[in-house]
Amino acid sequence: MSNRLASATSPYLLQHADNPVDWWEWGPDAFEEARRRNVPVLLSVGYAACHWCHVMAHESFEDEATAAYLNEHFVSIKVDREERPDVDAVYMQATTSMTGQGGWPMTCVLDHDGNPFFAGTYFPDRPRHGQPSFRQVLEALADAWVNRGDEVARVAGTLREHLASQSLVTGGAEQEWPELLERAVITLAREFDQQSAGFGNAPKFPPSMVLEYLLRISGGDGAQTEARRMLDATLEAMARGGIHDQLGGGFARYSVDRDWVVPHFEKMLYDNALLLRVYAEWGTAEGVWAAEGIGAFLLRELRTAEGGFASALDADSEGEEGTYYVWTPGELTAVLGPDDGPWAADLLEVTEAGTFERGTSVLQLRTDPPVEELPRWFDVQRRLREARDLRERPARDDKVVAAWNALAISGLCRAGRLIGLPEYVEAARQAGELLWRVHVVDGRLRRVSRDGVVGAPAGVLEDHGCVAAGFLDLLQVTGDAVWLERAGAVLDVALEHFRADDGGFFDTADDAEALVARPRDPSDNASPSGLSAMVDALSTYAAVTGSGRHRDAAEAALATVAVIAEKAPRFAGWSLAAAVAMTGGPLEVAIVGAESDERDELERLARRHAGAVVVVAGAASDEIPLLAGRGPVDGRPAAYVCRNFVCERPVTAPGDLSAALRR
Template identity: 60%
Template sequence: MANRLASATSPYLLQHADNPVDWWEWGEDAFAEAKRRDVPVLLSIGYAACHWCHVMAHESFENDQTAAFMNAHFVNIKVDREERPDLDAIYMSATQAMTGHGGWPMTCVLDHDGLPFFAGTYFPPQPRQGQPAFGQVLAFLADAWVNRRDDVRGAAEALRDHLNRSVSAAAPVTPSELDAARDLLVREFDARAKGFGGAPKFPPSMVLEFLRLRGAHGDALAAQMLEQTCEAMARGGMFDQLGGGFARYSVDADWVVPHFEKMLYDNAQLLAVYARLGTPLGDRVARQTADFMLRELGTDEGALASSLDADSEGVEGKFYAWTPAELVDVLGGDGRWAATTFGVTASGTFEHGSSVLQLRDDVDADRLDRVRRTLAEAREQRVRPARDDKVVAGWNGLAISGLVAAAHALTEPRYLEAARRIADFLLGTHLVDGRLRRVSRDGRVGAPAAVLDDLGCLAAGLLDLAAATDSAEYLDAARALLDDALARFRADDGGFFDTAADAESLITRPRDSADNASPSGLSATVNALITMTALTGDPGYEDAATQALATTHEVLTRAPRFAGWSLVAAQRLADGPEQVAVVGEPGADRDELVRTALRRFGGPIAVGAPGRSVLPVLAERGAPAAPSAFVCRGRVCDLPVTDPRQLGVR
């Protein structure tokens, strides 16, 4: 018998609709029921592509005995963190404060005001390696609620004080501090395996864009770190050597074995990074990643789905891993060559003697393409990982930017058309009474309001698209989103909250300037504000960006690995911001100017035809006789150039 989640729009919640747990969705009704019964609330937060979320669901939430105890002693709420990032941010902060770490599945137990007095992540069904069983935890908490209520209240109030602590003082980011951030990144760089940090190792997408900007200004070491990290990620197991696209992260420090879930936000950002790289490997990876996104994440409505699971048939990585015998079975005489080429060994690099495909060296391109196609066709006969097909506004905004960059870098019009389809869907479906909604599924918009990163990432994507297509419609839509962010999300110190002033009242109003797997709402919005100034010349948006960026000073200077997109914004402000327009009739000469400008300046690159442009940044350039690039920095313009080799030369 289905529980209350049967009517949810989130695929993650629907995965739990047949649990014997009497799940509720987040809302006032659930808390009213907890108060009526005088029981605490058990809040479980996860997402559809989360491997350990599936494990805990199978072990505990599908267990009749465990479910019966949960139903008797708690009101149980399930939340999709991708649908409600505001709730996830609040309770993740609580979990990290109480345990020193975080992750998903996340388990918090709350009082009737929503204050947590216990938090943790995954709990096994039986005690394991010093970790208590989930049932033991439940029994302890139920007893504490009944017999030690004062202790519960004390823990909850302590967490309230922690969650409402004041933010750091704002301070301008100076050029010397940008240099110091770059130097700290150099010290934290893994010179052996490339990238940053140890296992697990995550793609540093936003930091790579900062390194690209520094490299464009002549910083050879920054350019080297960028190129080496991009090559290591693309040649390792985190990149799908058959189907394209990147997995979430590498479980080891050497980029060999991925955690196999594929997320839209990772691939959208990495698509832009590789498109701007300007190398044959960068072009290949950008094309394969864009094709993966459109092929495997595309929805019938023209947008992109959120993710692919790590598991198939209940086994992580089963869809992607190979043994030497399987390669020979599929490829015949090419099987041994493929095993050597892709690093598939007799002992295996993954589990149960299987290996994740890597491509550490360049080989015969024709033979490689033939083998890839054959293996990809054979892999399609396997059970595919499940797909979370909800559409998230902010992540699709990142995808618009990535696809525009790929269209410019690869001169591929179908990527630009795909970006248009995404934008048109979001503007037609996710805007309700002038306000952006965060998610939709099957063309039906969900109830959760957009958070700041939705507005910032979508505005940035729309601005990239407006520049690439000379469209006043997309420019105006981006302007409306940024004006809404300034009106409803701005803090008194010039920074931003992650939720609107008129959003649902929670135990605290989340505000985070640090980037994580995707840009923070603040850093995304700041970059979009800078771009708006570049395209319109309106200094008010640049002033707002400068004030907001000052509130990131502490994280930017102390932990630059977690402030990559703020570093990009600070570098852009220090550089101008730069305004780049390419005017000319369509053709190879204009395409080459656009491609070079993309890799030199990053974007957005405004592109239009002489005498027929709509955007002021293009129309005011006149009608040059040959395709020409116009570059302005800090409201000072260079002479137009027709030779791509002269772009950026002063």
């Protein structure tokens, strides 16, 4: 028998549609029901690819006795954090404030007005390691609601005031960005893992947005040399470690150890989209190899029938984490034979002891095979991938999230042009058309769709910033002015409905559903913050059009995150990257001429200048201000290098373009 979630569009909610828990979706009806029955609201937040969400579901939400207690004493709401990041943000702030840490599944208990008075994450089905069981927690909360109502009201009121105050925090004093950018490198160097690269200790996440900043600032002497060292070491360590799928391409969410060996096996669209652009722009052979693998993974495993990209692949298959990806020496030999099996085990560090559970190993490629052995490696890789395809595959969360699809659009555009893979650009274009056709309803952006049908949740700031930036990347690689028009429309809505009085941005629109607090978090986390995505899009739009209004908006928003950028640069990577481009720029390059090898070479040179805005078209265009009056020279493709819309003389030779880019 199904519950109310059977009609949901979210794959995560549908995973709970057969639970004996009488789940409600987030909305006023659930709170009205709690008020009518005079019981508290239990809010459970997670996402489809979350391993511990699955564990808690199996242990507690599928248990008849636990469900019966929940149904009697609570109104239970299930939320997909990827579909409703606004709800997730507010209650994650409450969870971290109350417990000092956050994570998913997130469990909060609320009063009838949505004010939290208890919060936590995963709770086991029986007491373990000093942690109470979920049933014990529920019983204590039900007792508090009935017998200690004054205490519940006091805690809820205090939390509401705290959450409201957090949404009013602004950036602080003006900063000199050139000096701040140098200091950020020094701070990052102190937090850099000198042994294994990356930042911090285990668990270790791909620092995608920080890498974007290091890429843009690297080169030259002093702090810039240090930036390049951290960039190179981290990108190589991740590409060669177990966090990188050595057979199928793409990266897992994070490594459970500091050495990038054993991943948490879920694969997220946003991680791979962000890493695709960094690896493609890195400019090394390893970067091309990793970027090609990521792009192939996106098109092969995450692309939907409608031309968008699914959100994630689960960590689990066959009821356990990682079984799709790990191998034993015996399994390698069974697939590859007695010669290639041991050879592959040595190359990929698959041992009898294993690096994962029960003697299995995660595949690593710490050293390349000799050049003469590369054909053998490619054949082994293909055969192992084909054998792995026969295993039970991890589940796919196939909802299309606007922001993450836009990140994929940007990555595919950049990789497609830098590496010379037009199919990546075409896939990006089709995803862009899907976002415009399906996700824009009555001029407003919606966050999710599934099977070509748009969902109800409104787009948040992250969606507007990333989608505008993705459309601008499509403009740059296609020269089609429609993408400039569409990006401008998305930015106009953001400027009208999301802007704060101090020049920053709220994460939700001024006409969105009112929560207990209006979320506003300018720091990057698993994906870029809405603010940093907006700064990127606004500054790019200004570079293409010469719009002072958009440039001013970008600078004002950037000022509000300056304190975070200086004190905690690991959480402001994209804002720092935007600041690099905006300091004296960004560099604007128009490349105009018929499609040819000559034009492609000019374009690749320009795109190697990280942070440059490069628009390529067949001819001059009055619809795109950067291209207005700028055409080929003597019938040859020409490049116009500009700063603040002041352009040098056009050049047609690659050497002359390289010199102009360095000035």
